Amino acid sequence: MSLKELNKNIDLKDKDTISSSGMDLSEETRSASFLQQDNQVQFSRSLIDGVEITSTTEALINDPLAREYYGQAFKYLNREYPQDTDGGYFIRVKAGKSVELPVQACLFLKAQGFKQKVHNIIVVEEGAKVYLITGCSASHSANEGFHLGISEFFVHKGAYLNFTMIHSWKEDTSVHPMSIALLDEGASFVSNYVCLKPVKEIIMYPTAVLRGENSRASFNSLILSHPDSLQDIGSRVILKEKNTQAEIVSRAVSLGGKVIARGHLKAENKEVKAHLECRGLILSEMGTIHAIPEMESDYRDVCMSHEAAIGKINKEEIEYLESRGFSRQQAQSIIVRGFMDVNVLALPEILKKEIDDLEDRTLKASF
Amino acid sequence: MLLQINNLSVEVSGKPILKNIHLEIEKGEIAVLFGPNGSGKTTLIKSIMGFSGYEASSGEIIFNGNKLNGLSTEQRVKLGIGLMYQHPPKIRGVKLKQVADFLSSDKDKISAFSNRLSLNQHLNRDINMDFSGGEMKRSELFQILLQNPELLLLDEPESGVDLENIAIMGDVLKDFLHQKGKSALVITHTGYILDYIKAKKGCVMIEGSLWCVGNPKEMFESIRKEGYEKCKECHEPQRVE
Numbered sequence: 239m240s241l242k243e244l245n246k247n248i249d250l251k252d253k254d255t256i257s258s259s260g261m262d263l264s265e266e267t268r269s270a271s272f273l274q275q276d277n278q279v280q281f282s283r284s285l286i287d288g289v290e291i292t293s294t295t296e297a298l299i300n301d302p303l304a305r306e307y308y309g310q311a312f313k314y315l316n317r318e319y320p321q322d323t324d325g326g327y328f329i330r331v332k333a334g335k336s337v338e339l340p341v342q343a344c345l346f347l348k349a350q351g352f353k354q355k356v357h358n359i360i361v362v363e364e365g366a367k368v369y370l371i372t373g374c375s376a377s378h379s380a381n382e383g384f385h386l387g388i389s390e391f392f393v394h395k396g397a398y399l400n401f402t403m404i405h406s407w408k409e410d411t412s413v414h415p416m417s418i419a420l421l422d423e424g425a426s427f428v429s430n431y432v433c434l435k436p437v438k439e440i441i442m443y444p445t446a447v448l449r450g451e452n453s454r455a456s457f458n459s460l461i462l463s464h465p466d467s468l469q470d471i472g473s474r475v476i477l478k479e480k481n482t483q484a485e486i487v488s489r490a491v492s493l494g495g496k497v498i499a500r501g502h503l504k505a506e507n508k509e510v511k512a513h514l515e516c517r518g519l520i521l522s523e524m525g526t527i528h529a530i531p532e533m534e535s536d537y538r539d540v541c542m543s544h545e546a547a548i549g550k551i552n553k554e555e556i557e558y559l560e561s562r563g564f565s566r567q568q569a570q571s572i573i574v575r576g577f578m579d580v581n582v583l584a585l586p587e588i589l590k591k592e593i594d595d596l597e598d599r600t601l602k603a604s605f
Numbered sequence: 606m607l608l609q610i611n612n613l614s615v616e617v618s619g620k621p622i623l624k625n626i627h628l629e630i631e632k633g634e635i636a637v638l639f640g641p642n643g644s645g646k647t648t649l650i651k652s653i654m655g656f657s658g659y660e661a662s663s664g665e666i667i668f669n670g671n672k673l674n675g676l677s678t679e680q681r682v683k684l685g686i687g688l689m690y691q692h693p694p695k696i697r698g699v700k701l702k703q704v705a706d707f708l709s710s711d712k713d714k715i716s717a718f719s720n721r722l723s724l725n726q727h728l729n730r731d732i733n734m735d736f737s738g739g740e741m742k743r744s745e746l747f748q749i750l751l752q753n754p755e756l757l758l759l760d761e762p763e764s765g766v767d768l769e770n771i772a773i774m775g776d777v778l779k780d781f782l783h784q785k786g787k788s789a790l791v792i793t794h795t796g797y798i799l800d801y802i803k804a805k806k807g808c809v810m811i812e813g814s815l816w817c818v819g820n821p822k823e824m825f826e827s828i829r830k831e832g833y834e835k836c837k838e839c840h841e842p843q844r845v846e
Contacts, residue, residue: 554694557656560678561688562704562748576698576731 241265241273244281252348252377258435258596259373259406260589261344267588270329272343276352277324288335289368290328291343294357297328304328307359311390311418314447319388319416326356326388329370331397333363340369340402340589347376347383347411358389362397362425369586370399374413375406383411391419393427395450402430402589404596409436409466415444423450429457429473430583432593434600436464436495443472443500448482448510456485457501458583460597462604465494465524472500472530477510477540484512489582491574492518492525493604499527503542505535514544519551519577521570575601606667607632607788608653608756613664615645615652622648624813626664630756635782635789635802637821640810641833646792647691649810650758653790654688655681668756687754689745691761691792695733701744702728708751718750721777738765746774750781757782757789763797775801796825809836 245253245263253263262268270284270291279293297304312319327343347354362368376383385407393399399419407413419427427446446455457473475484486501503512518527531544551573559569578601580594608630615623622645630636640646651659653666655678666673673681705715705728719725722743733741742762749757762778763771779801782789791798799822807821809828817824817836827835 552694553657555696557654557678558690558694558696559699559704561654561682561690562708562752563679563682564707565679566677572699572703573696576696576700579698581698 241271241281241283244273252346255375255377255406256344256346256373258599259344259375260371260402260404260592260596261342261373267339268342269337269339270341272327272329273346274325274327274344274356275346275348276354279325282327286337288332289337289341290330291341292328294326294328294359295324297359301328303330303361304359307361307390307392308357309390311392311420314420315418315445317418320355320386323355323357323386323388326358328359330361331363331366331368334365336367337369340371340586342371342373344373344375345385345387347380347385350379350381351383352380353384353386355386356388358387360389360399360401361392362394362399364395365397367398368400369402369589371402371404371589373404373406376408376411378408380408381410383408385411385413387415389415389417391417391427393419393421393425395422396424397422398426400428400430400584400586402583402585402593403432404593405431405433405437405440406435407437409464410438412438413440413442415442417442417444419444419446419455421446421448421450421453421455423452425450425453427455428584429455430585431457431459431471432583433469433471434460434462434597434604437467437469439468441470443474445474445476446484447476447478448484449478451479452481453479454483456584457487459488460578460582461488461490461497461499462578462600463490463492463495463497463525464604465522467495469495470498470500472498472502474502474504475512476504476506477512478506480507480509482507482510484510486514487582488516489578490516490518490527491578492520492522492527494522494524496526497528498530500530500532501544502532503534505537505540505542508537508539510540510542512540512542516544516546517577518548519574520548521550521574571601606630607634607669608790609667611665611667613652613666614662615648615659616662617648617658622813623652626815628808628815630788630790632786633788634806635791635804637799637804637807638790638792638810639807639824639828644810645813646810647760650688650760650790650792653681653686653758654678682752682754685755686758687749687752687756688758689749689760689762691764693733693741693745695731697731697734699732700729701732701747704732704748705751708748715751718747722747722773739767739770742766742770742774746777750777755786755788757787759789759791759798761792761794763793763795771797778802796829799825809833811837
């Protein structure tokens with residue numbers, strides 16, 4: 239069965255929700271797809287050679303390689319992780335394969351009160367290159383849902399992984415992702431995170447470990463915080479080897495919710511370069527943004543910097559647009575839209591337009 | 606009469622800045638406002654634009670027969686007032702092209718003006734972000750041309766701009782203001798812009814009051830030689846018409 243056929247059985251509202259988390263249900267603009275609803279894998283198919291995609295449960299039974307990788311990233315950092323997961327995806331991009339169209343995965347909450355716990359493993363082998371877009375979303379019927387997503391990324395020598403995650407939850411969903419990315423020599427990992435819809439609580443602090451020389455990681459996030467939401471969202475990069483580079487950029491807009499924007503750069507070797515930038519706009523008296531940028535180094539020979547700025551919209555910027563004839567309301571919305579510029583993310587062209595449109599729709603509905 | 610300011614006083618953060626200002630600008634007339642730093646020139650422009658914090662504590666501003674007091678900036682702009690900023694703010698993520706498209710639906714016009722002002726490369730950049738002084742002024746002028754106001758308020762158009770850019774801007778401004786019915790109120794310190802525009806009336810603002818009125822070029826020469834204190838010596842604050 240194709241995703242298109244499966245698509246016929248999904249109710250209209252759910253289809254919208256799934257699409258709004260970046261899933262192309264036609265598969266036309268994707269090279270491989272995975273869809274899990276609650277704990278049931280609905281669909282998994284790769285349309286090209288060199289890309290394997292399957293459920294982690296199945297991979298652990300049939301693929302010794304999956305068993306080798308399972309839990310390794312957590313072990314590497316001596317961290318505990320929940321073992322009672324059910325499903326999630328295993329993606330492997332074979333050595334030297336450069337995948338043009340993105341690979342997509344969707345983790346969807348459907349049943350009321352369901353606790354979805356998944357374990358994802360992403361392996362990008364030596365010299366391979368791939369864009370992965372993961373949408374996590376909740377059906378209108380999934381009241382008080384819970385999502386725990388464990389992700390392990392292995393980016394091998396000279397490989398490139400551009401990972402975009404879109405969260406599209408409900409005001410009563412609780413979400414706790416746990417992610418670790420391990421990068422070998424010369425590898426690059428880009429993580430783009432977008433969360434524009436209401437949510438009850440998201441707590442996450444993904445970590446990238448630059449364990450190979452000349453590897454680099456960047457985390458970019460766009461967060462819109464609705465009233466009664468708590469988003470405690472950080473990114474951490476451990477620069478273990480020489481000549482590694484890291485960048486963390488976040489933009490948060492609070493419409494009344496609480497955002498804790500954390501960032502942690504840790505230099506464990508010489509000659510590393512890292513920058514952290516956090517900007518927040520508070521649009522409601524009820525809103526809170528708490529930026530916690532941290533930098534740590536045991537060496538002198540490093541170059542690390544950070545900048546953080548929080549506040550309301552600059553009055554001068556509004557007046558400037560008003561002096562061109564925009565109404566106050568229009569000026570505010572253009573400025574907020576500009577602040578949440580999709581160019582903050584390092585997206586491939588094909589996803590840029592999609593996410594830009596998604597932002598347009600969501601922001602229009604929020605103001 | 607296009608703009609008529611009667612007995613205008615403005616307080617900023619509780620401090621009186623403008624005192625009993627009288628000023629009239631006719632249709633097609635260009636008036637130049639001189640004055641030392643901090644004398645209230647920019648406050649007058651902000652007050653005409655209706656920016657918050659610059660409301661009239663007494664007096665009135667009438668534009669084309671409409672009383673502006675109480676109107677929003679947007680409403681004033683719709684009536685035909687435009688402002689060219691001295692220090693425009695940088696707006697992250699908002700592209701110059703977005704504002705241009707809002708100001709005019711005529712793509713050919715946008716392209717012609719951006720060509721003339723060498724701004725083609727800037728259309729897709731965040732407005733004023735990493736623009737040089739000259740680029741910022743050219744972008745201001747570009748937006749003004751698209752906005753096409755009847756009364757143009759120019760706050761030190763030549764400040765921070767090299768002579769080459771002043772010449773480009775001066776020529777564009779000259780063409781704009783030569784159109785029938787266009788009027789302007791121009792603040793200048795350097796006087797360079799006077800070589801390009803046909804200003805008939807000059808006045809001097811000192812400590813929030815208007816003093817003196819006359820031929821702008823002669824006034825500028827006298828200020829250059831004798832300073833602003835001289836203006837104060839030879840006249841009482843007066844009604845400028």
